Amino acid sequence: MAEFDPSSPRRDVVVQLNGVRKVFNPGTAIATEVLHGIDLTLRQGEFCAVMGPSGSGKSTLLNIVGLLDRPSSGGLAICGEETAQLDDRALTRLRGHNIGFVFQYHHLITAFTALENVMMPMLGAAGFPNAAMYERAQALMASVGLSEWQHKLAGNLSGGQQQRVAVARALAMRPALLLADEPTGNLDSKSATAVFDLLRRVNLEQGTAILFVTHNPALAARCDRKIEVIDGLLSG
Ligand SMILES: Nc1ncnc2c1ncn2[C@@H]1O[C@H](COP(=O)(O)OP(=O)(O)OP(=O)(O)O)[C@@H](O)[C@H]1O
Numbered sequence: 001m002a003e004f005d006p007s008s009p010r011r012d013v014v015v016q017l018n019g020v021r022k023v024f025n026p027g028t029a030i031a032t033e034v035l036h037g038i039d040l041t042l043r044q045g046e047f048c049a050v051m052g053p054s055g056s057g058k059s060t061l062l063n064i065v066g067l068l069d070r071p072s073s074g075g076l077a078i079c080g081e082e083t084a085q086l087d088d089r090a091l092t093r094l095r096g097h098n099i100g101f102v103f104q105y106h107h108l109i110t111a112f113t114a115l116e117n118v119m120m121p122m123l124g125a126a127g128f129p130n131a132a133m134y135e136r137a138q139a140l141m142a143s144v145g146l147s148e149w150q151h152k153l154a155g156n157l158s159g160g161q162q163q164r165v166a167v168a169r170a171l172a173m174r175p176a177l178l179l180a181d182e183p184t185g186n187l188d189s190k191s192a193t194a195v196f197d198l199l200r201r202v203n204l205e206q207g208t209a210i211l212f213v214t215h216n217p218a219l220a221a222r223c224d225r226k227i228e229v230i231d232g233l234l235s236g
Helices: 058-065 088-098 114-126 131-143 159-170 189-206
Strands: 013-024 032-043 047-051 073-078 099-102 177-181 209-213 225-230 233-235
Touching: 013 058, 013 209, 032 058, 032 209, 032 233, 047 058, 047 189, 058 073, 058 177, 058 209, 073 088, 088 099, 088 114, 099 159, 114 131, 114 159, 131 159, 159 189, 177 189, 189 209
Parallel strands: 047 209, 047 225, 099 177, 177 209
Antiparallel strands: 013 032, 013 073, 225 233
16 A cells, blocks of 8 residues: 655545536436536635535535535545545545534534533544543634533534534544535524634634535635536536
């Protein structure tokens, strides 16, 4: 196997999609082709807005990039690793090591504290709690500006605070890639700006590549780059 070489040009490509198509219910009367051949390169540290009309295929694209769904055809590599031949277990490992998710709904466990929620991915990976995990979760809560809320139940936080906890949880495993599917969609404009500012800071300070689905043109304009999904094809 090739030695790890951080200077290799492929290492800085976090997402590479080549001609990705997605057909739901293939071979049936209700077969629907949603993505028609997507090419996309996302490099380390790029913050890319994903826009496009409702139903155009943005979430389908993010689910494929996030290894939650498989393309019907075409190539997908995450951090230089081709995914086509990987089984579910290998995909889960690749996802766990490299990708964090933030969705429109926070998906926190509301009966757990904010800190416990942030510890969850680390606990899942290690299998048992330890002090380093606890300290990292505390540092993440501080970095999202919520130290004083860390021992509160997640269900008792405001929508904006819950989404910032969701960002902290997504960063727990130090992912190279953050997939954010309308993370500000349910928030008032002040909270939406706070969550966006947080993502921007993470991107600049840690070099995390971000795909950020949004219907908000003002936020998209603050990203490095904007792509548009229109009827299952990319423009921009
Ligand atoms: N599992 C599925 N089975 C069949 N069709 C699906 C499935 N998932 C999504 N679709 C269809 O794929 C199309 C694209 O959906 P998708 O959720 O990717 O759009 P979107 O651009 O994210 O929309 P929105 O902005 O409203 O969230 C829609 O027509 C949707 O009905």
